[in-house]
Amino acid sequence: QQATDELLTRHEILRTAFDLTTYSQPLQLVHATAELPVSVRAADDGECENEQRTTPFDTAVPPLIRINALIEGEHDWQLVFTHAHPILEGWSYHALLTELLELYRGFRDGDDEAVEPTAGGGSRFADYIAAERKSVAAGVDQAYWQRIVGDHATLAVPAGWGDESVAAGTAHRFPIELRDLNERLRALAGSARVSMKSVLLAAHLKVMSQLTDETAFHTGLVCDTRPELPGADRVYGMHLNTVPFPFEAGRATTWRELVTQVFEQETELWPHRRYPLPAIQRDAGSGRLLDVYFNYQDFSKVDGEEVDELGDIDEVPTEFPLMVATRGSYIVLTADGRSVSPVNAERIAAMYRLVLEAMATDPDGDARTTLLPAGERESVLERWNTADTETPAGCVPELFTAQAARVPNATAVTSGDTSLTYAELDH
Template sequence: LTDIDLHNALTGGPATGHALTTIKEQLHTTPDHGTGYGPLRYLNPHTATQLRNLPQPQITLNYLGRFDYPPSGPEAGWTPVTDVDLGRRPDSDLAAAAVLTIDAATVVTEGAARLTATWSYAAGVLSATDVDDIAELWTEALTALADHISRPGAGRLTPSDLDLVHLDQPALDALHHHYPTLTDVWPLTPLQAGLLFHAELGGPATDAYVVQLVLDISGPLDPDRLRDAVAALLGRHPNLGAAFTHTADGTPVQVVTTTAFAWAHHDVTTAYRPAEELGDIVTADRAAPFDPAEPPLVRFTLVTTGPDDHHLVLTNHHLVLDGWSTPLLLHELLELYEHHADPDALAPVPPYRDFLEWLGTRDVSASVAAWGRALEGVEDATRLAPGLDPHRVADLCAERVVALTAAETDALRTVARTHDLTLHTIIDTAWALVLATHTGTTDITFGTT
């Protein structure tokens, strides 16, 4: 309890939470909850002598656990005896096991829980008054703890709660301060780390990773029901509410929060030109930047242009959603809308956290070696415009759409099927040929999804 204000802790102040987290982490780091002490002290000849010469403890605190009575279910196991007084004093000839022994347990009888403690002490060392004073102080401490944890905002994660990242308590407290609804902290995937780097390097105005999709819906639609479906959808996928930030040492992390989702409904049915209003809303939403550190990084906007004409605008940052996942997400959204946001209408979803846990088991050095072999001989990046100043102010993103005819597309599909290729492979090959011709080199590298 070093550096903890004990008076403040005993009165339920902020130091109470500090004391709780400190003791929790100390208990967590004790190997096997301390059960190995007995064998090391009495059975192992190499350690018994060392431990025997150490100062012996004078206090034993034994919490026996929680006992429910009456039992629930056929396999309730042992239950506390309620009709026999087990609190009798030990025989006067029995030596005390320690100067002070506290045996505590929580007994639940008909739904009412009660914490009880039996205090045994060496009568020749402590007086009954001494034990009464200690028991009263202990009761005050328990009361202070109960008062503290019952207050809004009390109870925070500690380092042992996080198994995917390694943070100390000050770093975790800093995240808690900025994200009060924090529920977990995860690492980034390699792709997310690259996306975050580019997003922060270019700034919000030139972020090329803002994606927008407009879903046109014909027929009657209940906006409130759709909003509830969106809420249920985001509840299924907590990773969509993540914030992306850095710890004090620069390590990127994604902070999972329970922040409110971004939803808006615009009814422009009575507008002079509803189609133009829709275009303005979609353009403005597309232009509104995302700050990766401020969730949510996905927005839902419903625009009603007629009694049976609706347009759902999904705008998100690529950090939380990719093109492969978007159709799956929309399918779930429509299912939830059909079933009035009932989460049981959909099969349980594998948590994104499980993927991060699996990714953490991969051999990073083996991956680096594999990429090293693949890029062996490549001396520089493929630069489409090599003369550009790398320190210039980034330009705004412009787009040009090129569409093949249906016949050309069918021809490419036929070639792909004939040679057991995917259309994606053919597109990549064509782009590599263009770059090789334009740059005059055969060592071509480019990113693709």
């Protein structure tokens, strides 16, 4: 309880709530105080977990977190931490859990140094809100995203890959393990002078390019929007925005060139990343702007071995049919079953593994090759490519002659201001 009380005192975001109707615009309000009694009880075979899942937060009343401790034995207990996603993103969530445990041990052991607040540099979540409002007002970021959306097609999940019979909100998760590839992928990042994020994002874009016939498309990229201010990394909050990441398939000939292309594109868009997605969507007009997003997460600097890589439960429904996120030594695909069935999600997951294996094995290998799971190539070339037809096949000259006989006066070809009919072109 002491640790929890200290957390609420230190962090404004834990004392915030949302008022959507009272004022002239929706506001996130910081309350002077907030109380959070910690529940301590015996382990209950999932009863607490189910209770947390089915008990909604009142978003008008802080704090939007709940803490339960389940006693499992004389020396063992389990922390059940529940939060409303609008106040915390992944970095803040993991950092907060780590700080909570450090404070708990400090108060338990009487370690004054462990519970002494660290200097925050004066940064606040309000600084991020101000930066977002500045981005909206300036106009430069709006023009940038209008150009990106206008020049690149929206990437959609393949039609017919879902299962309409499943209940709405049914999601499937497919982790792809990278432990055996990590060292070589990091070596590729180092030699190309890019981040590991660029390598994994490049793999994602390569897989997505195999699911569409568009060569210039955009897909969602979750960006960190923290202000570049001292101590901002220690300010908890929702510092995220998802933006359309533009990609031109086929430009890079090698994997090394591909990750460089991706890194340069991210560098270009980075100054514009705070222009909010809802505004980009409104500027684009009707139609879905994003079906798929990629979210690079690396929380090792804040939680070490404290938090299980895949142990948390995400019950946050979203409108995205396909979500791709890095989690420790995994890439995790989360697919909405009505848009992407488990069988098709597994096919996509297999493509990620093949692409990453190719990148790790030979960074200078051909990045334009198509990498399909076992049996897929045979399906495309043979099973789905049957040549049976009731009309006998003909050669192009024969087919053209027949067409010219049928419609001799129809326009056959146009170049600039010049047009020829079928009869003229045949002559």
